Structure formats: structure tokens, C-alpha cells
């Protein structure tokens with residue numbers, strides 16, 4: 384039951400921003416710099432976005448800390464000290480809180496405020512956002528900084544309400560500590576969230592049973608304390624380090640490759656794979672330049688990863704179950720783990736393959752698959768999110784003539800640059816579908832979009848313009864370009880959340896833009912420099 388008090392007052396701003404994660408926080412900061420009034424609305428109780436909600440044991444970033452942070456303020460990046468190569472969730476949340484305090488952001492953020500609808504009022508050239516308490520907020524511009532993975536997939540299993548023990552979703556983890564000591568625990572799912580939490584839960588539980596529908600590829604993180612020499616080296620010339628990330632393939636200082644797997648000898652393939660495996664993380668994903676579009680080359684890497692799984696897991700039958708065989712390497716989001724495979728060598732951990740024997744129901748004391756029953760004290764659902772379009776369509780967004788975005792995107796997203804939607808003027812989608820977003824370092828993607836949007840708002844202000852809207856033709860061209868770029872990769876060969884395959888009934892469009900991040904940035908910059916080519920711009924005074 385919603386016990387919040389109804390609130391019907393309407394407040395007006397230049398910019399209304401949904402989401403107080405890294406995108407929304409930076410957008411607010413930029414608006415202030417432009418002299419625009421702005422408000423941020425977020426359902427959470429504090430800043431942090433994804434890091435506010437995903438508090439499950441073992442949650443941490445899979446991009447190096449020195450890359451996964453804001454670059455826009457040199458004092459900020461110099462003063463903040465990361466403790467590990469890959470930051471744990473709590474430290475990233477501390478960082479978000481530090482930024483909020485340092486830039487005095489919280490005074491313009493309304494927490495515990497869930498936006499349920501956003502409608503464009505054509506007569507007034509304003510967006511009106513309504514919250515679950517009935518409060519209304521108006522703004523000439525609306526920035527959707529809602530995140531790509533912020534709408535958890537609800538466990539939709541028969542009998543869940545009758546389960547006698549506690550159950551959790553990794554993406555909605557409680558704020559208080561959860562102690563599994565002495566408990567029989569079941570984990571459903573083997574994506575990134577599961578792969579991070581399973582080794583931690585196994586250390587506490589008396590017994591842990593993992594239910595796997597599809598095995599995922601995972602590479603070792605080799606996490607550890609951040610090397611002080613490395614930190615010093617980066618901080619000595621942070622601007623150059625950031626500039627490299629900005630124009631790179633994926634928005635971070637990873638080691639790219641210009642070497643085709645076909646051109647490399649068998650010895651060279653092997654030594655390069657071993658070398659990159661020893662570095663760990665996403666470095667493995669770029670071992671060869673053609674790993675993402677050539678099945679033969681991809682298979683070399685997949686076979687190597689299988690070999691590593693078999694080395695790490697003692698029981699050959701369990702190792703075999705853990706080897707992904709139905710999708711090419713990296714076509715489902717690659718996982719980066721700490722002792723994931725070794726966890727299956729523990730006496731108290733069992734892997735159950737549910738590919739051919741799905742979960743049929745949750746029982747009062749556990750769960751039942753079509754081939755057996757299992758007893759648990761607690762269940763953890765690590766079953767992922769309605770990604771990318773989900774967080775946007777969860778809000779009833781209506782553009783010109785009241786057109787629902789839900790209707791427009793029924794067959795899949797349509798946007799111009801993944802930033803704007805024709806028929807939805809003055810609305811920006813930060814790291815939206817059809818932008819590089821989830822295929823890059825999200826921090827770089829967020830900064831690039833926020834800077835583009837704020838430059839655009841500055842341009843509109845300077846030129847006395849109050850409306851910007853993607854032209855239908857530029858949107859169509861961008862949609863087509865997205866399809867072409869996506870279809871030239873191996874991504875469509877996997878039933879991943881990139882194509883909405885994890886959500887029953889969701890359209891099967893490939894959602895992120897698979898092009899080069901630096902090239903995408905260049906294109907966005909060129910479009911802006913060309914007086915916002917492909918957009919309709921209009922002058923006029925917004926209604927008071």
C-alpha cells in the first residue's frame with residue numbers, strides 16, 4: 384500500500400531531471416553552471432542510482448576504479464582515493480555521497496519521489512511530471528537520467544507469496560546486513576550479479592544451491608588493493624588518461640587490439656590469450672580486433688575460456704555444465720569474477736542445471752523444478768533487469784498529441800543518437816537505447832551525454848530557442864544505422880538482455896549502439912557544431 388500523502392502542488396523549473404545517479408547528479412551540476420533552474424527526482428532515499436539499490440554481497444564495479452569516476456573536475460579526481468582495482472559497491476556509494484556534498488547537490492534533489500508519468504504540453508512547451516503522490520513538476524526540458532539497468536525483473540514464480548523464509552532480489556537488496564550463516568540458500572541465475580554474490584553467499588551458507596539456466600562466460604578480476612604507483616602515474620597526468628578513454632572504443636583505458644585473430648599464429652593466439660587472461664577483466668574481450676564479428680576467431684577465445692573453466696573446477700561434469708556453449712564469447716555481457724568457478728569446488732555448493740527442467744513453482748519450504756524439489760531457508764533471485772527501454776517505459780511518457788512512448792517503442796526503441804526521440808520534443812534520454820551506453824564504461828557514456836545535452840541547452844538559451852526535436856528522417860536513419868552496425872557483430876546470436884530476450888514478450892531489437900564510442904562522440908559533436916543537424920529548433924517563450 385502506498386502510505387505517502389497526496390501532494391498536488393505544481394512546481395516549475397527550466398529543467399526536470401529524473402534520476403539521482405551519476406547522470407542526474409552531473410546534469411544538475413551542469414544546469415547550475417548554465418544558470419538554469421533544475422530539480423532532480425528519484426525514487427531512492429539518496430544519491431547513487433544503481434549503486435544505491437544493488438547492495439548484494441560481492442557487488443562491485445567491473446571497470447577499473449581510476450576509469451569509473453567523474454572526469455569533469457580535476458580537484459575531485461585528484462582528491463578521491465580508491466582503495467581497490469575494482470571498487471566495491473559501498474565505496475562507489477561513498478563517492479556518490481562525496482560528490483553530492485562537495486557540489487551541494489542534495490538541496491535540489493527530491494528523494495523518495497517516484498515519477499509515474501511525464502507528458503509534453505505542446506501549448507506551453509513544457510513537460511509535466513507527476514509522482515506517485517500526485518505531486519507535479521514542470522520543466523521546459525526533461526532529462527531522463529533513469530539508468531539502463533534500474534528496473535529489476537520481478538520474480539514471477541507461482542507460490543512465491545507462500546514461501547516461509549526471506550527472499551531477495553540482488554537489484555533491490557535491503558539496507559540492513561543480510562546474514563546467511565547456517566542457512567540453506569538457493570540462488571536463481573548466473574549473470575554478473577549472481578557470479579559476484581555466489582562466492583560471498585557460499586562462505587556463509589550451510590549449503591548453497593545455484594540454479595543455472597544459461598552459463599555465462601566469466602574472466603578473472605584479479606582484484607586487489609589499487610597499486611599506489613599506478614595511481615600516482617595516472618593522477619600525474621589524469622587529463623591525458625581521460626582523453627584516451629573519451630576517444631576509445633569503449634570509454635576506458637583498456638588495451639585495444641588491431642590484430643586479427645586470423646593473422647596470428649596458433650602460438651601467438653595462445654600467448655596473447657594467456658597474457659591478457661593474466662591481466663584479467665575486459666582486456667580479454669579485446670584480445671583480437673575481430674573477436675566481436677568473426678565466429679571462427681571468437682571460437683578460439685571461447686575454447687580458451689572453456690579450458691580455463693575446466694582448470695578452475697575440480698569436477699569435470701560440473702565444469703562442463705559451467706561452459707557456455709549456446710552463444711559466442713562476449714555476446715552476453717561478459718562477467719568479471721573473484722573466485723566464482725572455484726566456489727563450485729566447495730563441499731557446501733551444488734550447481735543445478737535447469738535448462739531442460741525449469742523452476743515450476745516456489746513452495747513454502749523451497750522450490751520445485753520439473754525434475755525435483757529443493758528445501759531452502761532463503762532464496763536469492765539474481766534474475767536481472769528489464770534493461771534499457773524498461774526504466775523509460777515504466778514511466779508513462781507521452782509526447783506530441785499525447786502519443787505514448789510505450790506505443791511508439793512497441794516493436795523496439797526508435798531514437799536519434801539514443802539521446803532524443805521524434806515526437807517527444809525537449810526530452811533527452813541519457814545513455815538511452817541506441818546509444819553506446821552499456822557497451823562502454825558507463826561513466827564515460829554518462830559524461831559524454833550530459834555534456835552534449837548541457838552544451839545543447841546552452842546553445843538554445845544563447846539563441847533564444849525553446850524547442851528542440853529530432854526530425855523523423857534523422858531518427859529513421861539512426862535506427863537503420865544501429866541495425867546495420869549491430870547486425871555486423873555477433874551480438875544478435877545470443878539470447879541476451881541486449882535484445883530483451885530475458886523479458887517474456889519483449890520486442891527482440893538489439894538495444895545498445897554497437898559502434899565505436901570515440902566515433903560516436905565525434906558524430907555527436909559534429910551534429911552539434913552543424914547547428915544541431917537533424918533536429919528541428921524553434922524559438923518562442925515558454926508559458927510562465
Ligand code: NAP
Pocket residue numbers: 443444445446532553571572573574575576577579594595596597716737742765766767768821880885
Ligand atoms: P542477467 O545478466 O540478466 O542475469 C540474470 C540471470 O538470471 C541469467 O542467468 C538468467 O538466465 C537467469 N534467469 C532470469 N530469469 C530466470 C528464470 N525465470 N528462471 C531461471 N533463471 C532465470 O542479470 P544480472 O546478473 O543482474 O546482470 C545484469 C547486468 O547488470 C549485467 O550484465 C551487467 O551489465 C550489470 N551488472 C554489472 C555488474 C558489475 O559492474 N560488476 C554487476 C552486476 C550486474 P538466462 O541467461 O537463461 O536468461
